[in-house]
Amino acid sequence: MIRFESDYTEGAHVRILQRLLETNEEQTSGYGTDEHCERAREYIRTACRAPHADVHFLVGGTQTNTTVIASILRPHQGVIAAVTGHIAGHETGAIEAAGHKVLTVPSEDGKITAAQVKEVYEAHWNDPTHEHVVQPGMVYISQSTENGTIYSKAELEALHQASRECGLPLFIDGARLGYALAAADSDVTLADLAGLCDVFYIGGTKVGAMMGEAVVIVNEALGRDFRYHIKQRGGMLAKGRMLGIQFETLFEDGLYLEISKHAVEMADRIQRAIAELGYSFKYASTTNQQFPILPDKLLEELRLNYTFSTWEKTADEHYTVVRFCTSWATKAEHVTGLINEIKRLHAQL
Amino acid sequence: MIRFESDYTEGAHVRILQRLLETNEEQTSGYGTDEHCERAREYIRTACRAPHADVHFLVGGTQTNTTVIASILRPHQGVIAAVTGHIAGHETGAIEAAGHKVLTVPSEDGKITAAQVKEVYEAHWNDPTHEHVVQPGMVYISQSTENGTIYSKAELEALHQASRECGLPLFIDGARLGYALAAADSDVTLADLAGLCDVFYIGGTKVGAMMGEAVVIVNEALGRDFRYHIKQRGGMLAKGRMLGIQFETLFEDGLYLEISKHAVEMADRIQRAIAELGYSFKYASTTNQQFPILPDKLLEELRLNYTFSTWEKTADEHYTVVRFCTSWATKAEHVTGLINEIKRLHAQL
Amino acid sequence: MIRFESDYTEGAHVRILQRLLETNEEQTSGYGTDEHCERAREYIRTACRAPHADVHFLVGGTQTNTTVIASILRPHQGVIAAVTGHIAGHETGAIEAAGHKVLTVPSEDGKITAAQVKEVYEAHWNDPTHEHVVQPGMVYISQSTENGTIYSKAELEALHQASRECGLPLFIDGARLGYALAAADSDVTLADLAGLCDVFYIGGTKVGAMMGEAVVIVNEALGRDFRYHIKQRGGMLAKGRMLGIQFETLFEDGLYLEISKHAVEMADRIQRAIAELGYSFKYASTTNQQFPILPDKLLEELRLNYTFSTWEKTADEHYTVVRFCTSWATKAEHVTGLINEIKRLHAQL
Amino acid sequence: MIRFESDYTEGAHVRILQRLLETNEEQTSGYGTDEHCERAREYIRTACRAPHADVHFLVGGTQTNTTVIASILRPHQGVIAAVTGHIAGHETGAIEAAGHKVLTVPSEDGKITAAQVKEVYEAHWNDPTHEHVVQPGMVYISQSTENGTIYSKAELEALHQASRECGLPLFIDGARLGYALAAADSDVTLADLAGLCDVFYIGGTKVGAMMGEAVVIVNEALGRDFRYHIKQRGGMLAKGRMLGIQFETLFEDGLYLEISKHAVEMADRIQRAIAELGYSFKYASTTNQQFPILPDKLLEELRLNYTFSTWEKTADEHYTVVRFCTSWATKAEHVTGLINEIKRLHAQL
Structure with a gap:
């Protein structure tokens, strides 16, 4: 996980x-x-x-x-x-x-x-x-x-x-x-x-x-x-x-600033990848927390290997706002893995 | 120090x-x-x-x-x-x-x-x-x-x-x-x-x-x-x-118990050494804190190389209750040094 | 007053x-x-x-x-x-x-x-x-x-x-x-x-x-x-x-109940009188507090002889919600006076 | 009482x-x-x-x-x-x-x-x-x-x-x-x-x-x-x-001051009467509270008709410190009655 x-x-x-x-x-x-x-x-x-x-x-x-x-x-x-x-x-x-x-x-x-x-x-x-x-x-x-x-x-x-x-x-x-x-x-x-x-x-x-x-x-x-x-x-x-x-x-x-930058870069990669798939975000965050609105079906699968926070349900009952956090410790390969997994699951929808 | x-x-x-x-x-x-x-x-x-x-x-x-x-x-x-x-x-x-x-x-x-x-x-x-x-x-x-x-x-x-x-x-x-x-x-x-x-x-x-x-x-x-x-x-x-x-x-x-024993042994050495010099103690402590009653003149010199707490003045204005603490980290050579210094200063009184 | x-x-x-x-x-x-x-x-x-x-x-x-x-x-x-x-x-x-x-x-x-x-x-x-x-x-x-x-x-x-x-x-x-x-x-x-x-x-x-x-x-x-x-x-x-x-x-x-009834009767008289003039109320109160929505022009004159609470402005900038309280001590002649004054001011609008 | x-x-x-x-x-x-x-x-x-x-x-x-x-x-x-x-x-x-x-x-x-x-x-x-x-x-x-x-x-x-x-x-x-x-x-x-x-x-x-x-x-x-x-x-x-x-x-x-004086005068009468009997007081009070030290035997009888506070036991187990309070409302005849009762009980000891 x-x-x-x-x-x-x-x-x-x-x-x-x-x-x-x-x-x-x-x-x-x-x-x-x-x-x-x-x-x-x-x-x-x-x-x-x-x-x-x-x-x-x-x-x-x-x-x-x-x-x-x-x-x-x-x-x-x-x-x-x-x-x-x-x-x-x-x-x-x-x-x-x-x-x-x-x-x-x-x-x-x-x-x-x-x-x-x-x-x-x-x-x-x-x-x-x-x-x-x-x-x-x-x-x-x-x-x-x-x-x-x-x-x-x-x-x-x-x-x-x-x-x-x-x-x-x-x-x-x-x-x-x-x-x-x-x-x-x-x-x-x-x-x-x-x-x-x-x-x-x-x-x-x-x-x-x-x-x-x-x-x-x-x-x-x-x-x-x-x-x-x-x-x-x-x-x-x-x-x-x-x-x-x-x-x-x-x-x-x-x-302090150096490791903060790393976290933001990692978050930025996640943000761009999800946006490219056409999904929108609850908040216009440019920091280490990202709040995309994703299909529940995708999230269900994603949860098998990744943890993230459930933020709130949207008006559309098939979508949920979730939160991905990066930090000073986030590994680039984990971000790559997450992005690839989201892309893969998106393609299967 | x-x-x-x-x-x-x-x-x-x-x-x-x-x-x-x-x-x-x-x-x-x-x-x-x-x-x-x-x-x-x-x-x-x-x-x-x-x-x-x-x-x-x-x-x-x-x-x-x-x-x-x-x-x-x-x-x-x-x-x-x-x-x-x-x-x-x-x-x-x-x-x-x-x-x-x-x-x-x-x-x-x-x-x-x-x-x-x-x-x-x-x-x-x-x-x-x-x-x-x-x-x-x-x-x-x-x-x-x-x-x-x-x-x-x-x-x-x-x-x-x-x-x-x-x-x-x-x-x-x-x-x-x-x-x-x-x-x-x-x-x-x-x-x-x-x-x-x-x-x-x-x-x-x-x-x-x-x-x-x-x-x-x-x-x-x-x-x-x-x-x-x-x-x-x-x-x-x-x-x-x-x-x-x-x-x-x-x-x-x-x-936890092992390192606690070390501290108590160190305190015990201090306690016995001071008692042997004829000094008494404010409290009958058998743990890592010792409260001897020592002459101010001795304490004044001792403070040049050692830190300890001033606890309270005694009725005799030339004596003070002080506290020595040991811990899991106390080094035996430091205890030996302290004891020797107290003995040396006592001899000079 | x-x-x-x-x-x-x-x-x-x-x-x-x-x-x-x-x-x-x-x-x-x-x-x-x-x-x-x-x-x-x-x-x-x-x-x-x-x-x-x-x-x-x-x-x-x-x-x-x-x-x-x-x-x-x-x-x-x-x-x-x-x-x-x-x-x-x-x-x-x-x-x-x-x-x-x-x-x-x-x-x-x-x-x-x-x-x-x-x-x-x-x-x-x-x-x-x-x-x-x-x-x-x-x-x-x-x-x-x-x-x-x-x-x-x-x-x-x-x-x-x-x-x-x-x-x-x-x-x-x-x-x-x-x-x-x-x-x-x-x-x-x-x-x-x-x-x-x-x-x-x-x-x-x-x-x-x-x-x-x-x-x-x-x-x-x-x-x-x-x-x-x-x-x-x-x-x-x-x-x-x-x-x-x-x-x-x-x-x-x-x-306790007897004097409470008096207060409610007094409030009821005020409520009915104001309603008969065509005004509405912020809350459907049947107790001793009444919250009519009245024209500011009327309220301005009413304030010369009566005190009451300003509750809140309405969306219509010419009207205000106010509160009239009665109590066990309210005199019937004061209520009659208040009602007559409101009617008189309403007629002048 | x-x-x-x-x-x-x-x-x-x-x-x-x-x-x-x-x-x-x-x-x-x-x-x-x-x-x-x-x-x-x-x-x-x-x-x-x-x-x-x-x-x-x-x-x-x-x-x-x-x-x-x-x-x-x-x-x-x-x-x-x-x-x-x-x-x-x-x-x-x-x-x-x-x-x-x-x-x-x-x-x-x-x-x-x-x-x-x-x-x-x-x-x-x-x-x-x-x-x-x-x-x-x-x-x-x-x-x-x-x-x-x-x-x-x-x-x-x-x-x-x-x-x-x-x-x-x-x-x-x-x-x-x-x-x-x-x-x-x-x-x-x-x-x-x-x-x-x-x-x-x-x-x-x-x-x-x-x-x-x-x-x-x-x-x-x-x-x-x-x-x-x-x-x-x-x-x-x-x-x-x-x-x-x-x-x-x-x-x-x-x-305020006038009625306060009355209370103090009443307390003073009690104080003097008890002192004259040879009893002492716990505190040197000159105000409306008096704290005499009285024999338990006297107090036991006194309690039948008068209320007062038990303050504390004395070293002598037969005596107790009690408190008598006067106030703006204390009646002179009640004070007279109290004093007479204490005298009577004292005489019986």
């Missing part, structure tokens, strides 16, 4: 494992105060052109989202997010467990707009009984989104400006940030991104690491006491170096 | 890293549903002689304590713990952030007694205004404790029985469980422990793993929906196999 | 105030353990034909909803509610502050259906990654709803059965229960209601009392430790008798 | 009930925006000589404490309080349910000192691992305390200064503030108090009202968005005037 069901089916980039072995007997202080973490922070600040940013290493996405959001909001505030946002539906109510409502706005493709942010803000403050309603307190977006789409620089600039005008910190979930940066049509660099939000994170789990997310706090006011929040939410590893070493490896010489 | 400040100064047991390398290209399903996790669960069930236990892998101690406790208590209930318990003072209020009070009882050596549990329970239910007070809802102990001490089998049996009689689940924090099992004076096996509580965890972070704690839910009723709680509290790794592979390695052939 | 903006513009039924005066010097025990509370409980149990029900007196609606819901759900569970439900949008995130997500379902008229409950339940349990999603843990409805509509007995029976089948307790918010019971087209008695849910409350604040809501716990399992929850959530009055005396007065001889 | 068990055994001051009757048919806007609330706010600001203070009316003590504390603290912060403080032990974990730890300090008489505040603060910030510990975020004291004692002006000034220096808002729980102001040895006026803290509340429930606490926010920064917090925590009455009218009555012409 060849797996395209997610971007976390393999271990870690081999250079990370080698580095772990090389450094294994070093004795270091705990909780992220070691030199590996410090070097990783420096590499990341440089890559972001954000020399004063606070950088912290957490373990996973749900934890990172909860920690960042809970550290920013006051009890009566909520976070604006796309209805499809990860925090809205796929984290078992972690944000609510921390006491906050997710204020969802509609989205067809995973993205939200500056106009939507302003609309929520104005609707709240124009409501004469606004004290009876959760106050919008920050904005959450993902780059790339849960649907594989990406924000352009102009879109991010508009969101940044709207958030500023409303006094709402803008937080970017970058669980798949590498794949967004590597997209052929992306005009957003890591430094651009850092300049257009208050806090974001660079996803490691889905981009080469065993686990780990690097939170970059650009807005200095939000950094105060952040290590308390990490500890309280369970994100402070005793052996913090385990995260530091991974990000050190990913960022010391550009590995 | 040679470090004895904690039991998490090195990486992971080398066999774990090798196993990660060997399995790195395997494709597996996510979130702990892979075969490595499944095998690790089986090994642990066997080691615990608890064939029906639920076994789950979480990342760190604070997270594990919070997840287990929040999954058990109702909103008006609290958890009974020693005032020195890790949840009482060293987790940045994680239990309170989950909505619950830690009901502390006094302890001189990190342990609590069956009598104390009964006393809290009876004091609560005999209070005519008990509805105005947090209801005791479970019991938390650590094996070994934060002071290096261990519960005997008789003590655990008494606690188990008292908890049962009060209808309070008993939860054992085993962050340093290996070192408790390996203590020379321990009469408690892993299977004993599993039979004498409702839920416990086997610490990996401090005993050979990079990170990871294996929660063993013996009381079937407590296992219901536990995976939701793990996910909500941020403990469900996308690449769950990273934890599974580590526990698979530690439990497939007894490595 | 004559007020029709809400059903809480006056004080309390005069018999309640007189009873407070008569009993003022009595010395009683606190926290709802006095004889007035006990008698009120008995009257309510009798009225509900629920001799074994637990009855508790809380102060207000948000507090009651939060206390009941937080007492039932486990941390990973949420409450199913109409998107228009009071808990979903008008309680400043009180449910989320207690840690729980409100799982909203669409509703045009404030009601939800048995089919919707089943759909949410099945969608959850059919999702292979359901552990990543908040688990439905109970159902919340309002009788009457925020839109003035009421559930028929058949609808409640279907909801009750669906909830049972899904293992979800059914909770009915009765902030305006009196007005639902008094509706001309209602076929649901208080006893019917008590038999068709697990817990509900009888609203006092909007129906004759100064403040106060009587929670009736029919499902015995849900009553356990409920007084702790009341205390923790701030709902346990030291002078609990202040609530007991009010409900004693409202329920000793049918006052 | 004559009750001295608490200061909430009667209804409300008769002038309050009369005022409720007089104003009953007035139509007002809801949620505390009416003219009665506005007038009450003005009276209170004047009484406090705090013309810019925010004044809000909440329903009960637990709710008020929770709302104020939760509105001030960030998630990783806790509140410093005496171990005997109401929030520490008598509110069913309401503070913890809002996510915060109560950082208790020892107290023999219910009071804490400026030195203790500084000590907690410094211990925290001197701890190199302070991020693993709950950060002190504010200070909570009660005036009068749970033990009937009061802070002198000098003590409050020292606490105020210490709190300022540590950057910790000082919150005074005034559930029994009237009785503190009325104490013969008090040198603290309401205006003094308002000038020596950041936020406090004036208790109504125990001092003449049916229910209700008036929160006075002196530190402007703490007032931001406070109405959201009131609503979320269930403290915003739809008929907010019910609280406004009560405080209007209590503060328009000094009734």
Whole structure:
């Protein structure tokens, strides 16, 4: 069985494992105060052109989202997010467990707009009984989104400006940030991104690491006491170096972007091959997740040798939206095999 | 600088890293549903002689304590713990952030007694205004404790029985469980422990793993929906196999206990050497943490080449309680060096 | 200015105030353990034909909803509610502050259906990654709803059965229960209601009392430790008798239903008068809230002497949905005045 | 049975009930925006000589404490309080349910000192691992305390200064503030108090009202968005005037202080009579709560006709500390009766 069901089916980039072995007997202080973490922070600040940013290493996405959001909001505030946002539906109510409502706005493709942010803000403050309603307190977006789409620089600039005008910190979930940066049509660099939000994170789990997310706090006011929040939410590893070493490896010489590009190229091959067969796609994704609409008959056969996600049924009862994920670890021969199999099954229809 | 400040100064047991390398290209399903996790669960069930236990892998101690406790208590209930318990003072209020009070009882050596549990329970239910007070809802102990001490089998049996009689689940924090099992004076096996509580965890972070704690839910009723709680509290790794592979390695052939014994032997050497010099100890620890009371003058010199923790000042202003930790990774030559240095400095006093 | 903006513009039924005066010097025990509370409980149990029900007196609606819901759900569970439900949008995130997500379902008229409950339940349990999603843990409805509509007995029976089948307790918010019971087209008695849910409350604040809501716990399992929850959530009055005396007065001889009928008659007069002028209504309300769609020009003039709520703009930019509320305290001459004024302004258009 | 068990055994001051009757048919806007609330706010600001203070009316003590504390603290912060403080032990974990730890300090008489505040603060910030510990975020004291004692002006000034220096808002729980102001040895006026803290509340429930606490926010920064917090925590009455009218009555012409004085005089008579018999007292209370140490044999007989609270056993097994409470409503003849009965029983010993 060849797996395209997610971007976390393999271990870690081999250079990370080698580095772990090389450094294994070093004795270091705990909780992220070691030199590996410090070097990783420096590499990341440089890559972001954000020399004063606070950088912290957490373990996973749900934890990172909860920690960042809970550290920013006051009890009566909520976070604006796309209805499809990860925090809205796929984290078992972690944000609510921390006491906050997710204020969802509609989205067809995973993205939200500056106009939507302003609309929520104005609707709240124009409501004469606004004290009876959760106050919008920050904005959450993902780059790339849960649907594989990406924000352009102009879109991010508009969101940044709207958030500023409303006094709402803008937080970017970058669980798949590498794949967004590597997209052929992306005009957003890591430094651009850092300049257009208050806090974001660079996803490691889905981009080469065993686990780990690097939170970059650009807005200095939000950094105060952040290590308390990490500890309280369970994100402070005793052996913090385990995260530091991974990000050190990913960022010391550009590995993060390099392996992200590979994933996107693999996804692009799948996308083009399926499009050439005449099939359409649910979302216009240019990143590592592709959402083709394929005949159920073909999918049934394809499932015998390949895993992928069932996304949703279409109006046409014989078709289904599915998701293929590539990653830094995806092998070219597996992609070739997948494409050939799809072609073969298509020909048999 | 040679470090004895904690039991998490090195990486992971080398066999774990090798196993990660060997399995790195395997494709597996996510979130702990892979075969490595499944095998690790089986090994642990066997080691615990608890064939029906639920076994789950979480990342760190604070997270594990919070997840287990929040999954058990109702909103008006609290958890009974020693005032020195890790949840009482060293987790940045994680239990309170989950909505619950830690009901502390006094302890001189990190342990609590069956009598104390009964006393809290009876004091609560005999209070005519008990509805105005947090209801005791479970019991938390650590094996070994934060002071290096261990519960005997008789003590655990008494606690188990008292908890049962009060209808309070008993939860054992085993962050340093290996070192408790390996203590020379321990009469408690892993299977004993599993039979004498409702839920416990086997610490990996401090005993050979990079990170990871294996929660063993013996009381079937407590296992219901536990995976939701793990996910909500941020403990469900996308690449769950990273934890599974580590526990698979530690439990497939007894490595966990073997390396724990090494740590205890190293600590024992330190303990005997210091005792021979005529110094006394704050706690009667037989595990990997030793708390000697040493002259400040000696400590000042010792700090030039060795790290260790300052625990507390004594009544005599010239002496301080310090903590030396050994671990699975402690090198015999470092222990020899430490002992010789202490002897040398003692001779100079 | 004559007020029709809400059903809480006056004080309390005069018999309640007189009873407070008569009993003022009595010395009683606190926290709802006095004889007035006990008698009120008995009257309510009798009225509900629920001799074994637990009855508790809380102060207000948000507090009651939060206390009941937080007492039932486990941390990973949420409450199913109409998107228009009071808990979903008008309680400043009180449910989320207690840690729980409100799982909203669409509703045009404030009601939800048995089919919707089943759909949410099945969608959850059919999702292979359901552990990543908040688990439905109970159902919340309002009788009457925020839109003035009421559930028929058949609808409640279907909801009750669906909830049972899904293992979800059914909770009915009765902030305006009196007005639902008094509706001309209602076929649901208080006893019917008590038999068709697990817990509900009888609203006092909007129906004759100064403040106060009587929670009736029919499902015995849900009553356990409920007084702790009341205390923790701030709902346990030291002078609990202040609530007991009010409900004693409202329920000793049918006052609650009698004054509810008055309010509904007043609303009915307004409804018929406006309908006769040819205007339509946003919701088919037969209770004390009426939502006519009126020309902005008329409303502008009407506002000079009357208060009412602006509900929403219609597609036709010259019309607005507004809300007129009557209550137990509404004076017939004020209703006559309002109707005459609307007729006069209509004639001038 | 004559009750001295608490200061909430009667209804409300008769002038309050009369005022409720007089104003009953007035139509007002809801949620505390009416003219009665506005007038009450003005009276209170004047009484406090705090013309810019925010004044809000909440329903009960637990709710008020929770709302104020939760509105001030960030998630990783806790509140410093005496171990005997109401929030520490008598509110069913309401503070913890809002996510915060109560950082208790020892107290023999219910009071804490400026030195203790500084000590907690410094211990925290001197701890190199302070991020693993709950950060002190504010200070909570009660005036009068749970033990009937009061802070002198000098003590409050020292606490105020210490709190300022540590950057910790000082919150005074005034559930029994009237009785503190009325104490013969008090040198603290309401205006003094308002000038020596950041936020406090004036208790109504125990001092003449049916229910209700008036929160006075002196530190402007703490007032931001406070109405959201009131609503979320269930403290915003739809008929907010019910609280406004009560405080209007209590503060328009000094009734609050006048009835407080009566209570203290009654307590003083009890205190003197018992002292004259040669008995001692657990606490040096000069307010409405008295804690004599009396022989069990006397108490047994006294209980036949009088209620009072059993506080704690003494070392001498034949004696018990009990509590007698007086209030604004205590009748002089009841006090005379109590004193005579105690004398009679004492003579029989």
